[in-house]
Amino acid sequence: MKSLNFQAAIIDLDGTMVDTLGDFVVVLQHTLNDMGCHPIEIARVNRGFIELTVGKGTEDLLRRSLAHAWGLADDDAEVAAQVPEAWRHYQQHYTRLNGQHAEVFPGVVEGLQKLKAAGLPLACLTNKPTAFAQTLLERKGLRGFFDQVFGGDAFERKKPDPLPLLKTCEALGTLPARTLMVGDSSNDAQAAGAAGCPVVLVTYGYNHGEPIDRVSALAHIARLDELDLAPPISPGR
Template sequence: MKRSAVLPSSIRAAIVDLDGTMVDTLGDFLVVLQHTLSDMGCHPIELARVDREFVSLTVGKGTEDLLRRSLAHAWGLPDDDAEVIAQVPLAWQHYQGHYTRLNGLHSEVYPGVDSGLQRLRDKGLPLACLTNKPTAFAEQLLERKGLRHHFAHVFGGDAFEKKKPDPLPLIRTCEALGHAPGDTVMIGDSSNDAQAAAAAGCPVVLVTYGYNHGHPIEDVPALAHIDRIDQID
């Protein structure tokens, strides 16, 4: 059955998540992490632990969190192990170089994203991309996928003092768009987006195909759950 989401007439702007909402970036994450972990001295059996399933359950809370949890998983250590935490800055240096080179080469825009964003803009809604991915990587990916022109603003996980699911990034993004949180819809794929939106006072629409840490997204309260962004009216 085709889903649809009719936005309240009060909505004046939209904030859109990136990974798992607009672009399937699991391939990018997996390839970059494999290069990074190899640079960190991981052996083949350790590299094999960080597979696509692990990455799909881990992404969404920022690069530092992803690197820490990936190192720990590869080495068979707890996430909060002191050795793992101490190695994250070095891993970040390797990761940054690989991601800049490979960003977007192993990812695909989800069906209905480009047309859905254009539809929102045609209705007069200014758009902002808000992601926990570093801003430079987000800008680069949107450019490479032909989506950057849709957005008045792009804010990454390093743009503000806190990341989603904290509401601060949404509140600041609403300020940049010039509209109150209650008049700004958040479009995302995970409980991170929903929690941040609820705390900020934004209504939220969730896509059904993204990365929600292995939990059914339909269990997360939202204005609507949709299969494509162009199902928003």
């Protein structure tokens, strides 16, 4: 891809840097067991289901997982009423298991090294709760690359709303138009477009089971280290 010139980069976590589907499956199955689900219901929440579901925050994931396990609609009142209890169980299990069934994607470490070598400040922006994101990055040896880490509970709204990107640009001290967003889904592309950030999408992520090449982006890359970056421009330009 052609050389890109930016002030900073914002990078998504799940599906972009780390394959966390294994974590989600194990944690959600423990959570459903705690909620009294039958083994057959628990087995419905598998890797294939999670790949279609993950990306819009923990509450959404829990609501959709409960509905799927129980064979109910996502907006069923009974499901909504059980989400707070499910969250309590989920939080306990995720705190214990975070990163144990997850792997860093090939090219991610090299890509982050490349970004830092180009002199770009980096932020991780994810819909995963901030504490979980911080711990995952630390356990996978990635935390040191990032100047800022923001999760889905850091701001009033989550991606695909543009607010998290705008707030992250403020924290980095950079202009949205000169801040690259790297993600794996239409969620990231929609948020970036609304915030005025250029976006590059990786082709190996989740994207709710839809082909990522159908989502408009500056580029689609098979590895994070395929990014070709020019030296950063000054914030005033």
